Amino acid sequence: MDFIYDGFIKGIALILSRDPEIAGVVRMSLYVSVFSTLIAVFIGVPLGAVIAVKKFPLKKIVISVINTGMGLPPVVVGLLVMLLLARSGPLAFLGWLYTPAGMVLAQVIIAAPVITALSMAAMQSLDRKFYLQMLTLGAGQWQALWVCLKEVKLSILAAVIAGFGSVISEVGAVMMVGGNIRHQTRVLTTATVMETQMGNFDTAIALGLILLAITFLINIALTFIQQRRAAAE
């Protein structure tokens, strides 16, 4: 049991020492996760809103596909994106394999269905007549959707939190697409796996604690905003 305690103490010391290596890994983690969450928000929120309010053929099937997407195994997404970006793959010309851009692409594929499905559910909780009422007041389609989204902003924020949570803690896809290359594509999750495999438990614990702290801080910030708005309403 001592090695756990020692690892814990050494891990905290490592954080306090502001190790540049660890700082680089943290920066890369934040860069990939925040960027991919933002892209997923720009795709998922409008898409979820449109699917929720519009009537079109095969709507139920589209909803089922998106809901299935919420449970996509990251390792499968990683494999798929790696094959697409590989030298003989259809997207090889992008040159994104083992780059942060490739990792962002993989994480967008993981986060977008989560944000789309939760945004869709949020919009479906709003009476469709509210959307129609906005149209009859002279709103264009996007103006009406924007007013509707503002009505369910707390639920949309929950969708963003869930989307971010799904990518910051994800390891399979970034490992396969990014390759865990030092100073280039190494992120907190892949570094933690690597250090654990190498028996460097103190570094692994330090990385794990930082990951936990980041997730906690970002979630607490978003939750604080959400609850403040909820209280105001």
Add this chain to the structure above:
Amino acid sequence: MITLSGLVIELSTGFSLRVDGLRVKKGETFALIGPNGAGKTTLLNALALLQEIKAGELKIGGKDALRKAHRLELRRSMSYLFSRPYLAGGSVYENIVLPLKFRGVKDSGQAAEMLELFKIAHLRDRDSRQLSQGERHRVSLARAFVTRPKLVLLDEPFSSLDARAKESIIADLSKITKARRTTLVLVTQDQEEALALADTLAVLKGGRLLQSATPQEIFSRPASEEVADFVGVETVVPGEVTAKSDNLCSVRAGENTLEVISACAPGDKVLVCVRPEAVSVSWTVEASSVRNHFRGKVLAAVPRRLEYEVSIDCGFRIIAAMTRQSVEGMRLKPGDEVYASFKATAAHLIKR
């Protein structure tokens, strides 16, 4: 303002609405009435361009409303109030200026004018979620009129309000629509509301337009038994025109002969319709210009909202509306023998 022809709407529920023709003149108040499931809201949704139309023509303000290119422009020339007021989050003021924002127009006093007009100036900064039902309706009306729409569509707009609040809002609504010559299309199940507001009434039932005319015409001269039934013509007697002198038709109904002013001809099979308020009840026949007197037995005297409904069996069932004072003064009770009388001009014939 609105012309509609050959309209066909088919809903996924299997319900279909077919309206051969309908015209709403500029500045008039047009009420759609009918029982539940008649298709009133579906028709109103079609006028608001919210309903997919399978076939037909719809012109609003002379423009082809079925062209997608005209949709936004036409929607911005009208307002639609659902039965429940859907207010957005934020203050009353933010809600009222919403249609202006959608049009990219700055508020240059329109919102303040609406706040005054609908008597909600004191609620200007109140959160829309903290309003009473009546206040929400007023905010919703102010928001609907802030852009000076040429056409306003209302779907049972005040059904959730108590009688007093309803009366007050209807008065304000009438004032503004008359002053601005706004065309109003109203869906209602409340016949008193329809009578109070409408210049023209259209009766819908089972997805078909049964009659469109002035309220007086519809209530006194329903075009069919279904319309008669809906507008409260409770005495409907089947018969045949046996003779005619000038416009006075004699209608044979079983043992009785009824006299009615009508354009029908001898031999026509008809329904004689008499409104309850046109029937008077007495112990004896008094000398008067009234041409129809029938002796019968009182079946029941049932209190209604403001009067009694007295049903009398005269060989056919006739319903009379009487005041409480008259029923009590005559001491009417089931089994009494009385005379039910009505004028030839008070009845109406529908050809079968």
